[in-house]
Amino acid sequence: MGRTLAEKVWDAHVVRSAPGEPDLLYIDLHLVHEVTSPQAFDGLRAAGRSVRRPDLTLATEDHNVPTIDIDKPIADPVSRAQVEALRRNAAEFGVPIHSLGSQDQGIVHVVGPQLGLTQPGMTIVCGDSHTSTHGAFGALAFGIGTSEVEHVLATQTLPLKPFRTMAITVNGVLPDGVTAKDLILTVIARIGTGGGQGYVLEYRGEAIRALSMEARMTICNMSIEAGARAGMIAPDETTFAYIEGRPKAPTGADWAQAVASWRTLVTDDDAEFDAEVVIDASELTPFVTWGTNPGQGVPLAGAVPGPEEFADPVEQEAARKALAYMGLAAGTPMREIAVDTVFLGSCTNGRIEDLRAAAEILRGRRVAEGVRMLVVPGSVRVRLAAMAEGLDRVFLEAGAEWREAGCSMCLGMNPDTLKPQERSASTSNRNFEGRQGPGGRTHLVSPQVAAATAVRGTLSSPADLAPVA
Amino acid sequence: MEQFTVHTGTAVPLRASNVDTDQIIPAKYLKRITRHGYEDALFAAWRSDPGFVLNDPARAGASILVAGPDFGTGSSREHAVWALQDHGFRVVISSRFADIFRGNSGKGGLLTALVAQEVVEQLWAATEADPALPVTVDLVARTVAFGDVAAPFEIDDYVRWRLLEGLDDIGITLQSAGLIADFEARRPTFAPRTA
Numbered sequence: 001m002g003r004t005l006a007e008k009v010w011d012a013h014v015v016r017s018a019p020g021e022p023d024l025l026y027i028d029l030h031l032v033h034e035v036t037s038p039q040a041f042d043g044l045r046a047a048g049r050s051v052r053r054p055d056l057t058l059a060t061e062d063h064n065v066p067t068i069d070i071d072k073p074i075a076d077p078v079s080r081a082q083v084e085a086l087r088r089n090a091a092e093f094g095v096p097i098h099s100l101g102s103q104d105q106g107i108v109h110v111v112g113p114q115l116g117l118t119q120p121g122m123t124i125v126c127g128d129s130h131t132s133t134h135g136a137f138g139a140l141a142f143g144i145g146t147s148e149v150e151h152v153l154a155t156q157t158l159p160l161k162p163f164r165t166m167a168i169t170v171n172g173v174l175p176d177g178v179t180a181k182d183l184i185l186t187v188i189a190r191i192g193t194g195g196g197q198g199y200v201l202e203y204r205g206e207a208i209r210a211l212s213m214e215a216r217m218t219i220c221n222m223s224i225e226a227g228a229r230a231g232m233i234a235p236d237e238t239t240f241a242y243i244e245g246r247p248k249a250p251t252g253a254d255w256a257q258a259v260a261s262w263r264t265l266v267t268d269d270d271a272e273f274d275a276e277v278v279i280d281a282s283e284l285t286p287f288v289t290w291g292t293n294p295g296q297g298v299p300l301a302g303a304v305p306g307p308e309e310f311a312d313p314v315e316q317e318a319a320r321k322a323l324a325y326m327g328l329a330a331g332t333p334m335r336e337i338a339v340d341t342v343f344l345g346s347c348t349n350g351r352i353e354d355l356r357a358a359a360e361i362l363r364g365r366r367v368a369e370g371v372r373m374l375v376v377p378g379s380v381r382v383r384l385a386a387m388a389e390g391l392d393r394v395f396l397e398a399g400a401e402w403r404e405a406g407c408s409m410c411l412g413m414n415p416d417t418l419k420p421q422e423r424s425a426s427t428s429n430r431n432f433e434g435r436q437g438p439g440g441r442t443h444l445v446s447p448q449v450a451a452a453t454a455v456r457g458t459l460s461s462p463a464d465l466a467p468v469a
Numbered sequence: 470m471e472q473f474t475v476h477t478g479t480a481v482p483l484r485a486s487n488v489d490t491d492q493i494i495p496a497k498y499l500k501r502i503t504r505h506g507y508e509d510a511l512f513a514a515w516r517s518d519p520g521f522v523l524n525d526p527a528r529a530g531a532s533i534l535v536a537g538p539d540f541g542t543g544s545s546r547e548h549a550v551w552a553l554q555d556h557g558f559r560v561v562i563s564s565r566f567a568d569i570f571r572g573n574s575g576k577g578g579l580l581t582a583l584v585a586q587e588v589v590e591q592l593w594a595a596t597e598a599d600p601a602l603p604v605t606v607d608l609v610a611r612t613v614a615f616g617d618v619a620a621p622f623e624i625d626d627y628v629r630w631r632l633l634e635g636l637d638d639i640g641i642t643l644q645s646a647g648l649i650a651d652f653e654a655r656r657p658t659f660a661p662r663t664a
């Protein structure tokens with residue numbers, strides 16, 4: 001019987017396998033950041049162990065770095081201690097690091113692909129659940145906990161049980177104005193935040209093939225919000241074109257050999273998935289969340305649902321709690337929900353295409369009175385590219401704030417947070433209670449919806465905007 | 470790692486589903502760089518509510534948490550496990566766990582016992598009626614027992630073995646150092662390096 005993409009990548013990395021035991025899997029790339037690594041390095045030190053392959057390990061500073069005044073010392077002493085611990089650990093254990101101020105600093109999941117380190121067929125891990133982003137290249141990439149970080153540092157392997165596989169087949173063509181973010185929010189609402197549990201999702205079908213690499217990353221990024229371990233997309237010409245010429249991409253004879261090998265990374269026709277979901281892209285519309293988990297979403301054209309609309313009593317109760325937390329009444333049209341803040345950024349939607357899409361909508365328009373819009377590029381290179389295209393001017397002229405690179409308001413660990421009861425439209429990936437600051441209320445949206453919402457002040461799509469005079 | 474065989478303690482009924490790791494430990498506590506001392510961080514936002522079950526003096530010293538389905542979803546932060554352990558929990562019982570949380574728990578020595586939702590409901594009712602009710606979690610027999618109920622729970626065989634033996638993963642893997650070196654010799658030359 002044939003094998004799925006995920007199974008092929010898995011099989012190619014098994015170091016040791018024995019009945020009744022997890023497989024020992026080799027890890028090709030280990031990304032490290034300041035939040036989930038200090039205890040792992042501490043563990044190594046305590047046991048007198050070293051990092052087995054510093055040359056397959058890369059550290060960046062992202063989660064709690066500030067996005068203004070980055071030339072000054074980090075003001076928050078705890079954040080500073082964490083960043084300084086990472087720098088000390090990287091130096092002590094010989095791990096390469098891209099620190100604040102470096103051209104290659106940025107969100108770990110933006111930096112890997114941008115350097116060309118993320119390649120098809122690799123196993124990639126990081127102490128961060130959105131490591132699933134890298135699956136867009138046909139890599140098996142997943143988040144791990146701090147004990148596992150320590151394990152990979154010490155051994156470059158992980159003991160793991162094989163994942164189950166689920167195909168998410170998206171047929172047809174996405175209508176104009178419907179983005180990868182709308183697609184993945186729809187998928188999560190359809191299968192639920194636990195629907196992908198234990199699975200690697202493989203996104204396939206005509207609509208997926210038509211997506212750019214950055215859009216594919218948006219989709220794979222949020223696989224974790226459906227509970228999945230990883231998301232993958234088979235590599236194709238779009239993938240190879242994106243990688244070619246990047247600093248860490250293979251060159252010369254290696255390039256030809258690599259591409260030949262990557263072309264084999266497709267699910268065989270006779271392979272069987274453990275589960276399959278089929279979606280018709282042509283039926284999709286802009287999609288936003290109303291609640292406090294990423295599965296609580298509706299079309300932007302819809303209304304806030306009432307708890308009684310859910311059959312499952314557990315979901316009913318969750319809806320009741322979410323409505324209370326979000327300060328929303330059932331039946332309110334989504335388009336009438338007013339926001340205080342718009343956040344454009346994160347490893348979901350902080351890449352250059354996202355900034356371009358939002359800038360195109362903001363060009364010649366203004367952010368509504370009383371609305372604060374933060375634009376935070378996912379990496380320094382994204383920031384520089386945007387500035388080279390003049391996108392920073394577009395954002396500033398529209399009245400938005402143009403920041404330095406980092407995770408920023410995706411999670412409340414740095415100075416960029418919502419105040420209690422403040423409401424945001426956010427291009428990030430999690431609308432959990434307090435995620436963007438204690439008491440903050442988050443609606444997850446696409447970059448296009450974020451920009452249109454900034455202009456109108458209520459959740460909106462570009463189609464709702466008056467033409468630029 | 471501490472061995473786990475049979476544990477008897479009192480239980481805290483947490484009537485909530487989808488308890489994500491941001492609720493178990495809010496992000497601001499992740500800035501600490503130590504491995505212990507997170508007891509104050511556990512359910513920090515909810516604990517500001519005096520009516521929250523963990524604030525009930527009758528629950529002091531409880532070591533078993535009984536939660537609704539989809540416990541531990543969201544961020545992969547292992548601090549969620551440390552916070553539960555620092556607070557004194559040795560077992561979490563639920564009818565569905567998020568994968569990463571479950572993996573982290575096994576590694577850290579926190580037992581996650583997967584039971585049918587009706588067992589969760591029974592435990593909720595029983596421990597709400599009597600906070601001092603002893604609950605016994607037997608990893609050898611894979612059962613949860615309380616009052617006159619004894620229910621089976623599910624746990625991965627390998628995780629169970631490690632918990633029973635109190636074994637550390639890295640030590641186990643390093644016994645295969647030779648195989649890892651052999652694998653490295655076979656890796657394709659085009660595979661990227663960070664330095």
Ligand code: SF4
Pocket residue numbers: 062063107108109128130346347348406407410411428429
């Ligand atoms: S942008 Fe958000 S989701 Fe992505 S790595 Fe940073 S904190 Fe995590």
